[in-house]
Structure formats: C-alpha cells, structure tokens
Amino acid sequence: MSTPDVALGVHHAPQGLSDRIALGFTKLLRFCADTFFAKRYGHRAIVLETVAAVPGMVGATLTHLRCLRRMEDDNGWIRTLMEEAENERMHLMTFIEVARPTLFERCIILGVQWVFYVGFFLLYLASARTAHRVVGYFEEEAVISYTHYLADIDAGRSANPPAPAIARHYWKLPADATLRDVVLVIRADEAHHRDVNHGFASELGGQPSRAVSPYPEHAAVLRPEA
Ligand SMILES: [Fe+2]
Ligand SMILES: [Fe+2]
Secondary structure, eight states: OOOOOOOOSOOOOOOHHHHHHHHHHHHHHHHHHHHHHTTOHHHHHHHHHHHHHHHHHHHHHHHHHHHHHHTOOOTTHHHHHHHHHHHHHHHHHHHTTTOOOOHHHHHHHHHHHHHHHHHHHHHHHHOHHHHHHHHHHHHHHHHHHHHHHHHHHHTTSSOOOBOOHHHHHHTTOOTTOBHHHHHHHHHHHHHHHHHHHHHHHHHHTTOOOOOOOOHHHHHHHHSOOO
16 A cells, blocks of 8 residues: 655744734644643544534535625635545544543533634634634644654554554555554645645635645545555
C-alpha cells in the first residue's frame, strides 16, 4: 500500500487581526486538549472529531442560506463543506472502534457540542473568513497530532491493531490494513481540510491563495491505492 501524498508542516502565516484571532483561539484550544488528554490519542481523537465534524455543516448551512438570499452560485463550496463534515464523522466512527470514551468524556462531548456549535455559528455569521481560518489552524494542529500518534505507534507505545472494517470500507484499504494505515489516510484528510479552509479564508479576505480543487478530485491525490 502506498503512503498518502500529503504536505506536512504547512502553516499559514497570520495576516491581519482576523488571522491572529483565529490562531490565538486555536493555540488556546490546543493547550486545553494537550492538558486534558496528554498522549491518550484514541480518546483525544474521539472527543476532538466530535468537534471537527461541526464547522463543515455550519459553513454549508450558512453558505446555502446566503446563496438562497442572494440568488447566487456557491462555486462548489456547499458540497465541499458537507463532505468535510461527513469525512470528519467517519473519523469519529473509526476511532469509536478503537477506543471507548469514558462517561466523563461523553459529558464533555455533550457540553462542548452545544458551546462550539452555537459559538462557531455566531462566528461564521460575524466573519466567515475568520471561521474558515480557525478551521485551517485547527487542521494544522490535527496533522501534528496524528503525526505524534503515528510516532507513538511506530515506537510501540500505542497499539497497532487491524484496521476497523468501517475504515477499510470507507477508505478502500486492503484486508491486512492496520490502524497505522488508517491514521495515515486520516492525517491526509486533515491536511486536505487545512488547505481547503485556508484557501476559503484567503479567498474571502481577498488574499492570494493557491487554488483548492473540489474535494473528490483532490482526495484522489491524497488517498492511497487500495
Ligand atoms: Fe478528523
Ligand atoms: Fe479535519
């Protein structure tokens, strides 16, 4: 199985107040996640993927409503954002086969979903550009976290069981695929979300950004051959 072709270590240098707010908010949440989960990567992934699956659906909903109001084309944004939300939910469904959240973590998930959904919705209404930049920075951190997870698996500190069936089916992985293979394709997904959302934020801010191709075509580059 070939390794997904993914650019690691990509960072959007903040330009202006909107970007700095987005980066500061992301670093604050990163600190909270590092403090709470430390190296419990399976649990970390479950809780954070319940959060990661929210922005795509919020962005798709509000973009859909804006396009209806203005009677204008969405340029493929709505489908792209909905596919991001579904993709993040598949990350969650995969990790729930690997680790089980504790009762306390389930309570955290309930509380955080209310706060994050409402907060992100309001942020997107106030500044879609900042909201997409926040997601871009979140995804930069997700790539780093999954890189740490891979290092832990390679060092034997985290288990590397066979890939869950749901993951083999979704990413079309071979029958002998392991969790390591799954983390590799998930990291590639996060890198793709990073590039898409930074691209959207830059476009909304009138900044130059490299073109981000629609999801299915781009994903083909990032995913391994089955
Ligand atoms: Fe994810
Ligand atoms: Fe993501």
